[in-house]
Amino acid sequence: MVWSPFEEIAGGKIVEALYAADLWAVYTGRAAERYADPNKFFERTYFTSSLKSLLSALARRLSxxxxxxxxxxxxxGLGGGKTHSLIAAYHLTKNGSVLSSSVAASLEREGIRVPADVRPVVVVFDGAQIDPKFIMERYGSGALWSYIFGRLYEETGDGEFRRALETYVDVYPGAEKIYELFERLEAAGRPLVLLIDETLNFLKNLDRDQREKTRLFIQGLTKALTQLRRSYMAMTLLDAEEAREIAEGLRAVVQRISRNESMITPRELPAVIRRALLREVSNAREEAKRLYDKYEENRQSLGERWTLETLMDYYPIHPTTIALFSKLAENGVIQATRDVLRILAWTLHVLYQQGRTTAFILPGDIPIEREEIRHAVFKDAQLRLAIEQDLRDVEALEKLLGVNSDCSKLVKRIYRSVALATVAYGYISERDVAAYVYSPDLSVSPLVLPSCIKEHMTGxxxxxxxxxxxxxxxxAVKSKAFxxxxxxxxxxxxxxxxxxxxxxxxxxxRVDRYAKRLRTVYVWETPKDEPGLVLVFAGIKRDDSADDxxxxISKREDGGPRIYQGAVVVAKPDEKAAEQAIRLALELMAIKEIQDKYKEYGLDEQDLPEIKKYEEQINEQLDKTVAKDLYTxxxxxKGEGVYTSMAIPLDLSxxxxxxxxxxxxxxxGKLAEKIAPKLLRQVVESLYNNRGSWPTYRELVEYFGGKLTDVPILINPKRDLAASIREGNFVVIRGGVALREYTTIEDDDQIALPEAAPPPPTPETSPANTAAPSPIVAIQVSKSAYVKLKTLRELVEKLPQYNKVKVIVKHTAEKDAVEDxxxxxxxxxxxxxxxxxxxxxxxxxxxEGGARIAKVELESSTNKTIDAVREIASSTVDKFSRMAKIILNYTIVFEGDGRKIAETLNTPFTLERFKKVAFDATLEEVV
Structure with missing residues (x-):
């Protein structure tokens, strides 16, 4: 613990009387012990230069x-220490003999000698407590001089004061009479000490005639005092706009023969606060150095910086806090010392309860959520109501952010700072907010503060x-909603x-606007079920399976199974971007409504330019989100029931x-812009070999149009296939007639290999012969009993020659070939x-040097364990392939009908995928 408050502050027993100095209460014996007991009073009093000067002058005058x-x-001004100073003067003169030795010694150290062998008559007048009627009822006249003469009679029993009281009822005494009366006191060894507080309050209760008489009385009083040797008067004058005329007239009288004091300077205020509120303060240098170093590290983020010496002098009250209170007092918002002490007492209590007893007290620490502080600082009722609502917003925001969020630790401190600065200065800059809020003990960087305000608090x-x-x-905080x-x-x-x-x-x-430039595209709709590539931009409805x-891909609009599943490519929206787009669209709709009905929302025309500018920003953000972020x-x-997700940022703009x-x-391998004649030949031949008849044009369109999900699709299969058929000189069989020349290709036309059909009849052919077309014969390929092959294509081409065949595939690979x-x-x-x-x-x-890290050997001869072997091998390759050298060696033996095996493996996608992969394959005919 570096600082510790007095017990009443630590326990939260903070009452108005502890910090509202009341001279009349002390004079009449009704004050709290802290003020009534002279020893306790001086123990918690810091002797400012002005207070030392006043008390020293008083002691010397009495001597x-x-x-x-x-x-x-x-x-x-209000709360500027004037009443506290008069109480100090009262105790010094009235109770000097009962001061403890330690208090007397501390006064001596400050250059204040307690008067010895002097018994002054002390008269206290408090214009805030005494009114003309009170004086009238007690002394027969409502004048200031009546009160003074009456009190002196009560204190001394001297009949001259009683006669003066009875004589000067409607007229005021002159300087000579006043001198004569007061000189009697000095002659008796009892000089007068006259302490007059809140003079203006009393004068405002007088009519113009009585006020002028009082002014002339005070003028005579001051003249009389200058002729006396030991008597003394201290008078306070409030420097306030109200009653300025009265004050100026009175000041003109007194200032000619008085010494003027302003009791507390801003530089002395930290020490006054320390003495009044804190029982102990230690390690000021260490804590000041800690904060100073942080300021040096964060020069760009924090506003005004202070020297190490300044921070040490002010500790634990931060200079920004003192400056803020000084400005509030200057504006007449608070009474400087009185309200400052009470506000800081609550602040210290909160920090003490939080265990933050090393921290500098910053504006962001002041708990304006306490009603007594809000009422002391925020005088405007509408603004106070606005702040009360905002504090509820801040509390909800803290819960929303969560206890682990840095911003959660800052938002209340930020709001306190802005609210207080608004009353003091009208507004506060982002950099000054950082200076009001940042404290090293919070372990939060000042760099996060701007984002906390912009991203979480604003709005x-x-x-x-x-x-x-x-x-x-x-x-700034305003009573009008932002x-x-x-x-x-x-x-x-x-x-x-x-x-x-x-x-x-x-x-x-917005999606439509960008997508209309693309061909065969559907935006948030189910596409038609037809061959050929179609691009679908999926919708962003939440909890809607239709957008899955x-x-x-798998269902038509009517819910039935889609035939051409391989034709559909879906652009899937990013969930975060979709949520962002929805939020921006909502903001756009709301902001248009607010502009149209701004008066209904309590706004005015001054708000409209900023709202319009924000609308433009939202429009721009929504466009960017839709164009660049929404579809990724x-x-x-890519196979029966197999779906591939390909990450690709789509900038639709x-x-x-x-x-x-x-x-x-x-x-x-999903799209083929064109089918090469060679590939088309393989497909046509494979289809013929598998079923014994040539495929129709429609079947080929379906084949390359998306009916088979593992076959590359054409954008426009009819057009592109027709071009490939012509380029490859394929034969079109229409009505059993082989056509080598044709203008169009019809859906039911069969497509045959050029060498598989006889040439068309020549002109010399007899009509009888032309009436019966020649049969179409498939190409026959010879087979061997034992064959060695190197590629998958070779394997697929050879397999149809065998009724039953045993295939042994052996493959060794390393480095880049392992993945294939x-x-x-x-x-x-x-x-x-x-x-x-x-x-x-x-x-x-x-x-890489050849040292073995691991070796996995797996064998299987049953279907049940094949999956396990495959998965273990695959996971081993995936785990080590990026960090070590992998050598993969496998053998796979399968046996069955050669044609069926070929049909299974003979897909364009499979052949294209492994066309460059070399291995050793042996075929043995099984008899």
């Missing part, structure tokens, strides 16, 4: 020093306004009003977006799992 001015005029805290000056954000907070509330209301369809339509229009990419993934089928999508699909080898093993194991007789796989993991 007969002729060089001391007999009158001190204390000029100060959430109802009356927190933001504006920009000289490029820097500034903040339009951003109105916008936030309206957005939340719109969310509850069931207008999701309208919101989504705002977003869809797999449903779009392509989803499509780019002119070449369609080419980018095509290129991505082509690189993944592993994929081929997985493909063979998946497609031929029911035909596999035996598998054996070895995975060796070594360092």
């Amino acid at each position: 007969g020093d002729p060089n001391v001015n007999p009158i001190t005029l204390i000029l100060t 959430y805290v109802t009356h927190l306004h933001v504006f920009t000056r000289e490029g820097m954000p500034h903040y 339009w951003r907070s109105i916008l936030r509330r309206r957005v939340e209301e719109l969310r509850q009003e069931g207008i999701e369809e309208k919101v989504l339509e705002v977003i869809k229009r 990419p797999t449903n779009i 993934t392509l989803v499509y089928a 780019q002119e070449n977006i369609e080419e980018k999508i095509k290129e991505t699909l082509k690189n993944d 080898a592993s994929a081929l093993f997985k493909t063979l194991a998946d497609k031929l799992r029911d035909l596999i007789k035996e598998t054996r796989i070895i995975v060796e993991v070594t360092t």
Whole structure:
């Protein structure tokens, strides 16, 4: 613990009387012990230079020093220490004999000698407590001189004062009479000490005639005092706008022969506070150095910086706090010392309860959520109500952010700072907020503060306004709601009003605007079920299975199964971007409504330019979100029930977006812009060999149009296939007639290999011969009993020659070839799992230097364990492939009908995927 407060502060027993100095209560014996007991009073009093000067002058005057001015005029604002100073003068003169030795010694050290062998008559007048009627009822006249003469008679029993009281009822005594009366006191060894507080309060209760008489009496009083040797008067004058005329007249009388004091300077205020509120303060240098070093580290983030010496002098009250209180007092918002002590007492109590007893007390620490502080600082009732609502907003925001959030530790401190600075200065800059809030013991960087305000508080805290000056954000709290907070509330209301369809339509229009440049595209719709590539931009309805990419691919609009599943490519929305787009669309709708009905929302025309500017920003953000962030993934089928997700940021605003999508699909083997005649020949031949008849044009369109999900699709299969058929000189068989020349190709036309059909009849052919077309014969290929092959294509081409065949595939790969080898093993194991007789796989993991890290050997001869072998091998490769050298060696043996095996493996996608993968394959005919 570096500082510790007095017990009443630590325990929260903070009452007005402890910090509201009351001279009359002390004089009449009704004050709290802290003020009534002279020893306790001086123990908690810091001797400012002015207080030392006043008490020293008073003591010397009573001792007969002729060089001391007999009158001190204390000029100060509310709470400026004037009453406290008069109480000090009262105790010094009235109770000097009962002061403890330690208190007397401390006074001596400050240059204040307690008067010895002097018994002054002390008369106290408090214009805030005594009114003319009170004096009239007690002394027969309501004049100030009547009160003074009456009190002197009661104190001394001298009949001259009684006669003066009876004589001077309607007229005031002159300087000579006053001198004569007071000189009697000095002659009796009892000089007069006259302490007059709150003079203006009394004068305001007088009519003009009585006020002028009082002014002339005080003028005579001051003249009389200058002729006396030991008597003394201290008078306070409030320097306030109200009663300025009265004060000026009185000041003109007194100042000519008085010494003027302003009791507390801003520089002395920290010491006054320390003495009044803190029992102990230690390690000031260490804590000041700690804060100073943090300021040096964060020069750009924090505003005004202070020297190490200044921080040490002020500890634990931060200079910004003193400056803030001084400005509040200057503005007449608070009474400087009185209110400052009470506000800081509560602040110290809160910090003490939190265990933050090393911290500097910053404006952000002042707990304005306490009602007594709000009423002391925020005089305007409407502003106070606004602050009360904002504090509820801040509390809700803290819960929303969570206890682990840095901003959660700052938002209340930020709001306190802005609210207090608004009353003091009108507003506060972002950099000054940092100076008001930042404290090293919170373990939060000042760098996060701007984002806490902009991202969380602005628009959430109802009356927190933001504006920009000289490029820097500034903040203020106003009784009028900030339009951003109105916008936030309206957005939340719109969310509850069931207008999701309208919101989504705002977003869809933007997607449409970009998507209309693309061909065969559907925006938030189910596409038709037809061959050929179709791009679908999925909708962003939440909890709607219709927008699920797999449903779009697999189902038609009527809910039935889609035939051309391989034709559909879905652009899937990013969830975060979709939520962002919905929020922005809601804001856009709300802000348009607020502009149209701004008066109904309590706004005025001055708000409209800023609202319009914000609308433009939201429009721009929504466009950017839809164009650049909303769609980031392509989803499509790549096998029966197998869906591939391809991450690809789609910037819909780019002119070449369609080419980018095509290129991505082509690189993944999903799209073929053109079917080469050679590939078409293989497909046609394979289909013929599998079923014994030539495929129709419609069947080929379906084949390459998306009916088969593992076959690359054409954008326009009819057009592109027709071009490939012509280029490859395929024969079109129409009505049993082989046509080598044709204008169009019809759906039911069969497509045959050029060499598989006889030439068309020549002109010399007889009509009888032309009536019966020649039969179409398939190409026959010879077979061997034992064959060695190197590629998958060779294997597929040879297999149809065997009724029953045993195939042994052996494959060794390392480095970059491991991934392809592993994929081929997985493909063979998946497609031929029911035909596999035996598998054996070895995975060796070594360092680049050849040292073995691991070796995995697996064998299987049953279908049940094939999956396990495959998965273990695959996971081993995945785990080590990026950190070590992998050698993969496997053997797979399968047996079955050669044609069926070929049909299973003979897909364009499979052949294209493994066209460069070399292995050893042996075919043995099984008899």
